Amino acid sequence: MKGLRGLAVGAAALAVAVAGCGTSASNTGTAGSSGPKTLTVWLMDGSAPTTLTDALNKEFQDSNKDVTVKYEVQKWGGIQEKLTTALTSDTPPDVIELGNTQTPKFASEGTLLDLTGDASNLNGGEWLGGLKDSLTWEDKQYGLPFYASNRTVIYRTDLFEAAGITAPPTSNDEWLAAIEKLKTANAANPDFQALYLPGQSWYTLLSFIWDQGGDVAKKDGDKFVGSLDSAQAKAGVDFYKKLVDASGTKAPKDTDEAKPQQMEVFGTGNVAMMIGLPWELGGAVKANPDLEKKTSAFPIPSKTAGKSAPVFLGGSNLAIPAGSKNVDLAKSYLKLLSGKKYQDQLGAAGTVPGTSKDTASLASNPVGKALAASSANGKVTPATPKWAAVEAGQNPLKDMLTAYLTGAKSLDQATGDANTALTALLGG
Structure with missing residues (x-):
């Protein structure tokens, strides 16, 4: 391109x-x-x-x-x-x-x-x-x-075409349907992944939470408190799990997109989609120049047909x-x-x-x-000086995702524990 x-x-x-x-x-x-x-x-x-x-x-x-x-x-x-x-x-x-x-x-x-x-x-x-x-x-x-x-959804145009997908998904339902078509069309490839989605890609999670009308934290007087235990935030976390379960991703559930670098995984040629940044596509193309003419991108779909989800x-x-x-x-x-x-x-x-x-x-x-x-x-994330402690330390959002995706905690328990930890960091 x-x-x-x-x-x-x-x-x-x-x-x-x-x-x-x-x-x-x-x-x-x-x-x-x-x-x-x-x-x-x-x-x-x-x-x-x-x-x-x-x-x-x-x-x-x-x-x-x-x-x-x-x-x-x-x-x-x-x-x-x-x-x-x-x-x-x-x-x-x-x-x-x-x-x-x-x-x-x-x-x-x-x-x-x-x-x-x-x-x-x-x-x-x-x-x-x-x-x-x-x-x-x-x-x-x-x-x-x-x-x-x-972040956008970076995808293989040739794999979409071969699977009979004529247009990029414009809703969550269409996205899940496209994943099923891709898996069916590539069933003979044991290394195939319709969507590579690491367990702790919390920036991607933000899109799903915001799309459901939730947020990670809300203003309470002169400070922020966690809001991961709201119904809307839980719905965003649950959709993340739906994507992981449906996608056939082989990504670890206890690391983010940097471990391993998801652009390197995409560059192997066995992945149809990843949710990433433009420079990650550049890295994949550098490793596999054949991808340059076989890739494109579409906005992260929303639960509402025809709209895109908010992005960080x-x-x-x-x-x-x-x-x-x-x-x-x-x-x-x-x-x-x-x-x-x-x-x-x-x-x-x-x-x-x-x-x-x-x-x-x-x-x-x-x-x-x-x-x-x-x-x-x-x-953007909450405009508070204390947000730095969330990203620099033991990020509660990452722990929450791993706990829920692995089955170590239920949705209510995972979001509740993360919310307590997040409130402590923002109010401490």
């Missing part, structure tokens, strides 16, 4: 190079002050293509006399600790990129600049809704969306440290980056633009089209 390689690299694997750097005698002042100034920008490794950052930094410098963009690429490993140190120093960077689940933590600590009053000047009317929620803390906006990516938007936000000495310049830089010109380049690179609803550049191929269609219905 045309453009697949660029798309499949995604937000996690695009190479980013230093686009422009330099120093000056002064790092203070605003856009209107005289004398040389340096605007320090930290973006994460893999977030934007070099062509974008080269052009962006050059245009900004050309438009701002005596301003040099000191562009520094950061690694995700250890970035939270590095940001914690930098944001409390006397010389923080002027523009930073944050993971969307990291933003509430730094906003709550008072180390990010309140940009609520600047939203309209930063293309606020076009912001991606799910990411906007992730940068909101106590009803104020502490940044702007940068980009996002989400993994992505990044951009923010200005509260201690920046170049606030006006930083705002001008973000204004330039949030415009359609550079947002279109993000879309062309294979990620969902954060501040532009125009996804035409992204939807230029089938995989990008599915990604764009899904992102409009995107959501």
